Amino acid sequence: MKVRLLLLIAVLLWLPTRYAAAQCNDQLIGVSAELLDDFTYIKDIKVRMKKSKKGKLPYSHKYSVILNKGMKYRFISANAQEFDGQLVFKIYNTQNVMIMTNYSQSTGKVYDVVDYTCKASGQYYVEVSFLDGKEGCAVCVLGFKRKKTEYELYLDN
Amino acid sequence: MKRHILYLMAIIMMGYACSSGDQKSIDEELGEDFKKEAEVKPKVSKESIEDLIYSIPSPLEMTEMIRSSGAEFSDKMLNNTENSKNYVNNHKKALNLGVYGADLGYMNIYEKTVSSISYIGAVKGLADDLKVGQFFDFNILKRLASSSQNIDSLLYITTTGFNQMDDYLRQNNRGNISALILTGTWLEGVYIASQVAKQSGNQDIVERIGEQKVTLDNLILILSAYEQDKNMTKLIAKLNNLKAQFDQVTITYTYAEPEPVEIDGVLVLEDNSTSTIEMTDETFNNITNLLNEIRSQII
Numbered sequence: 001m002k003v004r005l006l007l008l009i010a011v012l013l014w015l016p017t018r019y020a021a022a023q024c025n026d027q028l029i030g031v032s033a034e035l036l037d038d039f040t041y042i043k044d045i046k047v048r049m050k051k052s053k054k055g056k057l058p059y060s061h062k063y064s065v066i067l068n069k070g071m072k073y074r075f076i077s078a079n080a081q082e083f084d085g086q087l088v089f090k091i092y093n094t095q096n097v098m099i100m101t102n103y104s105q106s107t108g109k110v111y112d113v114v115d116y117t118c119k120a121s122g123q124y125y126v127e128v129s130f131l132d133g134k135e136g137c138a139v140c141v142l143g144f145k146r147k148k149t150e151y152e153l154y155l156d157n
Numbered sequence: 158m159k160r161h162i163l164y165l166m167a168i169i170m171m172g173y174a175c176s177s178g179d180q181k182s183i184d185e186e187l188g189e190d191f192k193k194e195a196e197v198k199p200k201v202s203k204e205s206i207e208d209l210i211y212s213i214p215s216p217l218e219m220t221e222m223i224r225s226s227g228a229e230f231s232d233k234m235l236n237n238t239e240n241s242k243n244y245v246n247n248h249k250k251a252l253n254l255g256v257y258g259a260d261l262g263y264m265n266i267y268e269k270t271v272s273s274i275s276y277i278g279a280v281k282g283l284a285d286d287l288k289v290g291q292f293f294d295f296n297i298l299k300r301l302a303s304s305s306q307n308i309d310s311l312l313y314i315t316t317t318g319f320n321q322m323d324d325y326l327r328q329n330n331r332g333n334i335s336a337l338i339l340t341g342t343w344l345e346g347v348y349i350a351s352q353v354a355k356q357s358g359n360q361d362i363v364e365r366i367g368e369q370k371v372t373l374d375n376l377i378l379i380l381s382a383y384e385q386d387k388n389m390t391k392l393i394a395k396l397n398n399l400k401a402q403f404d405q406v407t408i409t410y411t412y413a414e415p416e417p418v419e420i421d422g423v424l425v426l427e428d429n430s431t432s433t434i435e436m437t438d439e440t441f442n443n444i445t446n447l448l449n450e451i452r453s454q455i456i
Contacts, residue, residue, distance in 0.1 A: 066214045071222075099415055100415060115425045117427045
């Protein structure tokens with residue numbers, strides 16, 4: 001009897017993790033797409049991390065991304081509700097200097113949307129982690145702003 | 158205790174059976190033609206390739222810059238969709254799937270949505286041939302393309318389709334196909350830009366072409382991971398000739414701290430850094446000619 005109970009618990013623990021993993025990816029891109037507003041979607045980073053070990057730095061991963069001079073970009077973070085983790089992203093320039101983050105250390109606020117006007121083309125780096133090393137699942141979506149077309153301007157008027 | 162272990166092993170094996178069953182059905186579906194493709198194993202880690210792939214910019218940004226510069230739309234530069242029947246092997250199909258993808262983006266950015274339907278068809282056809290057609294719903298795309306009012310949705314659905322296809326290919330050990338699609342997309346985007354720059358002399362576009370030096374380096378690194386494939390070796394050699402010209406371009410970056418402000422709950426940063434490009438007319442002409450040459454061998 002005990003064995004069956006143990007097995008049932010094992011299966012019940014295993015299934016939700018598979019379900020959560022499926023839920024916390026493409027669906028979140030749809031959620032964050034709404035925050036794009038008049039920006040055009042380019043790409044996304046799917047982030048899934050376990051809780052970091054106590055006393056250690058939070059798990060993180062760095063991706064490179066090429067940003068172009070004269071373009072206005074929007075970075076969006078969307079977190080899966082089934083986890084506590086809030087996505088923190090830091091952008092480093094070509095010289096590996098951190099130029100922005102969506103987390104304000106002074107206020108403790110995590111911004112879902114960051115707009116960045118690029119004036120220097122090159123290879124930048126996006127470092128992603130979860131605040132305080134909590135377990136989390138999130139996406140970071142990148143979009144760029146298009147100049148309005150004649151038709152869009154006509155609709156605005 | 159033994160029963161515990163046996164039951165747990167059974168569960169683990171069931172899990173493995175489910176996942177390996179998925180892979181088996183994928184292999185069966187792909188058939189003999191794709192077996193050679195699967196034999197091409199990357200020389201560098203999957204993670205490194207993923208990071209590099211992520212860095213390759215979307216051709217939409219380049220197209221947007223061309224449109225913002227005031228350049229007129231020209232479908233003469235694009236790859237005729239009639240050519241799609243001529244691509245017989247997966248190498249060419251993948252490269253031209255990328256080429257048509259960039260052409261489609263160019264048409265969409267210029268809101269030539271109705272005429273883009275034949276390009277949607279070419280993308281869908283080649284994607285079907287490569288067994289990744291499930292990421293493009295022709296009927297939905299055709300319906301969206303019927304009106305320029307749907308431009309945002311059309312751009313979103315096609316871009317996510319390409320990104321999902323790319324994820325799928327890499328997850329199923331077909332990263333070489335993903336790398337070829339990416340190469341075709343990049344090449345067509347830069348080719349269009351070079352043609353516009355040649356005709357208009359617009360210095361912003363010329364500069365943007367010079368900046369492609371960084372992307373080309375990354376692209377060659379990605380392709381080099383699959384260089385045991387003969388076709389890939391030839392392609393890398395062509396791109397290395399192009400790289401030799403891009404190596405003449407000097408990019409200077411000067412850092413200055415950005416100023417963040419909060420506007421309506423959005424963190425807004427205006428960069429104060431600058432970058433400059435030094436490229437002679439001769440180098441630009443050589444790059445343009447080489448792009449033309451490589452592209453004509455691909456399409």
